[in-house]
Amino acid sequence: MRAEHQDITERLIGFLRDYYREEVAQLAQHYPQEQRSLHVRYDDVFRFDPDLADDIQEHPREMLEYFEEALRLYDLPVDVSLSDAHVRIHDLPDDIVLDVAEVPRKENIGKLLGIRGQVQKVSAVKPRIVEATFECQRCGTQTDILQTGDQLDEPHECQGCERQGPFRPDSSASTWTDHQFARIQQPPERTKGGEGETIDVHLEDDLIQSFDAGDRVTLTGILDTEEPGSNQSLDFDTTVDGQAVVREESSYDDIDISEHRDEIEAIAAGEHGDPYDLLVQSINPGHEGHEVVKLAIALQLFGGWSRGGQTRGDSHLLLMGDPGCGKSTFLKAANDLAPRSTYASGKGATAAGLTAAAVADDFGDAEWGLEAGALVLADGGVACIDEIDKVNDNVISSLHDALESQKVRVNKAGINATLNARTAMLAAGNPKYGRFDNYEPIAEQLDLGPTLMSRFDLMFMVSDSPDKETDRGVVNHQMRSRRAKAKKELGKELTEEERKSIEPDIPHQTLRAYIAYAKDEVTPYIRAENEETQEYLREEFLKIRLANADEEDNPVPVTYRQEEAIERLAEASARVRLSDEVRREDVDRALTLVRKSMEQVGIDPESGQFDVDVVETGQSKSQRDRRKQVLAIIEDQDGTTAEEVAEIIDMDEEKIRHDIDSLKQNGKIYETRGKLRKS
Structure with missing residues (x-):
């Protein structure tokens, strides 16, 4: 057995010499203050020796011990001992990188796995004893005990006087490590509605604080079972012993853009018709009408360019209307299409539910942890918030900074953290009196407050006003859609009208890849040399800003925040064409949406005229x-x-x-x- 162990160790030393000579030398130079681990790609081990790679997956604990022994015995170019350095295997093949829901299975127990998910919460960092030194209080002899479980193990008897204690732990002589717990969940867009499954992960030493709540990660770890409680249940909970963590750099690693690239470029080039018309038809095709709202949601999904997070590129959109008008169907459509998204209801929402908070932990031994809410979990995508009018005041106040700066700050229970919330919000609200009153300003009836309302780039009414011709068209569309679904289920051929009533012009997966590709690759802005577009935007904004100016009454003007909203929407319009240049047509499209929004929300019902005060203050x-x-x-x-x-x-x-x-x-x-x- 000893010869076999020695053979494995020597093979691993050969691997390090052939593949990681420079990396080991770098570790030796920076150990232990700046670097304490050697990161090894699984594929490199497989190319060196497939049998060794299989052993690492099947028997990870033993093989990692051999690996670390090989690192200790490696002939270093400097006089440094790597006695406590770690070897961390990462970048596992796709067939053993699992979604969170697939991890807790019997065949995975004790195996090395890759886990793809999103960080829901993290605990505070605490010291954990690895090897405890005990001093006999009778003779003073010290005994070292390696700690392997969750309870402190003491010596059975003193090695000096051979008595059974009493013993006193010697903290200064013991060996310690820092540790932390994290909860990884299935990303919201992969849950098909409802709460995603979660699994707890234990992190030690240089893996702590590798990520924040809300981050997307691919984690390498070993699936462990927890000891059953006092009831001796046959059901065991599982946890993951973390071995390596890679935080995702790209926002949309899980979408195969290359599969759809040719079709995306054809749509953007107009080969199948106007791409904006195709988008409008592809957003919530089951809902008849409201093309302006559909275009606004399409541009929100594509988003403006954030300049590496330095400026807000995401547009926030508020839909208002009487109950039963179909607002929620728009939110669900956006939730399905956005490459990243969350869906939450304002009713009963807490600040943690929408932003983030320090919460009492229910895992590990930590007292407080940092939990991500909807805006943080949707970082890089869209947060769909239904019934935002039902959100209580303290939650509303937490949204102000999150929507504008796209950061969520938590300062509580010793936790001081700033989380990314680079998220577009699509919210829906009902009037506070049940139905909208045609004789009162719309903004006042929402009861959201002017400060929060000013954070929205666009606000639209999804109304339910009886109109004979409009209602006839809606009813015909609903009947046609229901008939088409029945015929499709029965395998019958659909007419073109029937197909359009239930199927988008751009297939669902293609559109998701289209959005991801545009957001990852296209960086549009108004070029300095494009003086015509600059002048057009400047003059049109000034017309909007000064349209309601009155020297005597001096009403509140449209703020400069609205100009930024126009630029964000124009950049999103350019992204639809996969163009890095914002043109006049993009500015025109953005201006049309902004004017429509202001007309709907800013009409004084008493005078019938547009009143900027309604938009800015909620009161005409x-x-x-x-x-x-x-x-x-x-x-x-x-x-x-x-x-x-x-x-x-x-x-x-x-x-x-x-x-x-x-x-x-x-x-x-x-x-x-x-x-x-x-x-």
Whole structure:
């Protein structure tokens, strides 16, 4: 047996000499402060000796011990001992790189596996004892005990006086390592709805803090079983002993773009028709109408260029409408199409559910851990948030910075972390009074607050207003779609109209690859030499900004944030063509969407005119002026009623009561003994 061990060790020394001579020399120069591990590619071992590679996968613990022994015995060019250095095998072949859901299987126990997933949470780092030194309190003899389990093992008897203690641990003489737990989950876009399966991973030494919550990783580890509890159950929980970690650099490594590249380039070049029309038809084809919304979602999926994370490239989009108008179908369509996405409901959401938070751990022995929410988990993609109007105030406040800076900051329980949330938000909201009131500004009825609403680049109504011709078209589309699904299930041939009612012009997998390719490879911006496009954007934005200007009333202007929104959308439009140059046509497409959005949200229902105040503050100028008048009358009368105020102003009493209720909520007036008074 000893000869066999020696033979394996010598073969591994030969491997290191042939394949990793320079890497071992570099490790020796930087060990132990700057580097403590030698990273070895599995494929290199396989090319050297396939049998050794198979042994590493089947018996990883024993083989890693041989590998580290070979490293210790290696003839180094400098006088350094690598006695505690690690060998970390990574880059395993695809057939043993598994999704999280595939890991906890009986055939994988004790094997070396690759695990592809997303970090849901990480614990705090703590010291763990590896070899404990105990001192006999009778004779002072010290005994070293190697620790292998989760409970501290003490000596059975003293090696000096041969008595059974008592013993005192000597912390300074013991050997320690840093360790950490992490929970890896199935990425949201691979779960087909619902919560993804998870598995816990134990990390030690230089593997700690290799990633943050929300990161995508490919982890190499050994699947272990945990000891059953006191009930002696036959079911064992599993955990992974981490051996190596590679954090994904590209956002879309799991999408095979090369398979669809020719088709993508043909679509972008217009060989199958206008690519923007194809995109509109491919976004939620089961929903009739709302082409502007579909184009906005398409451009949101492609996104603007973030300049390496230095500027926000993602557009945030808010859909508003009465319940049952199909807003959720748009969110589900985007969730299916985005190469990375999460889907969450605002109802009952916590700050951790949407951003991130320090939470009490339920794994390992750590007290607190860092857990990623929807925006962090969708980093590089789209976070679809339904019923955002149901989110409570403290969660809303956590979204402000996350949407603008695309960072989530957590400072609690000793955890200070900043996580990436380079995410586009597609949110849907219902009116606070059940259905939208045609006589009140739309922005005010959402109850989101002007600060959060200003974070959205585009806001659209998905309305349910009865209209004979429109309704006829919607009903015909629904009937045709249902009939087409039935015929397809029965294997019958579909007409072109029936096919279009259920199938997108761009196939699902092709469109996902198209988006991933454009976001990874295309870097569009307005070139300095393209003076015509620059001038056009500048002048058109100034028209929007100054359209509502009034020297006497000095209304709030459209902010410069809107200009950045136009550029983001124009860059996304260029990405659809796979072009690195933003042209005038891209700016025009972005301006059309921005104007449509502002018209829908910024119409003063009383005057029927566009009012920028509605967009920026949620309140129209006419409404604000009337409430000032109501406030002045109440102050002057020093005790009056809604009926009396309506009579003085000569206006509908119901509208005045609505204004009074709003002023009460803002703390500007109060009511006592049936009389209204100024606060």
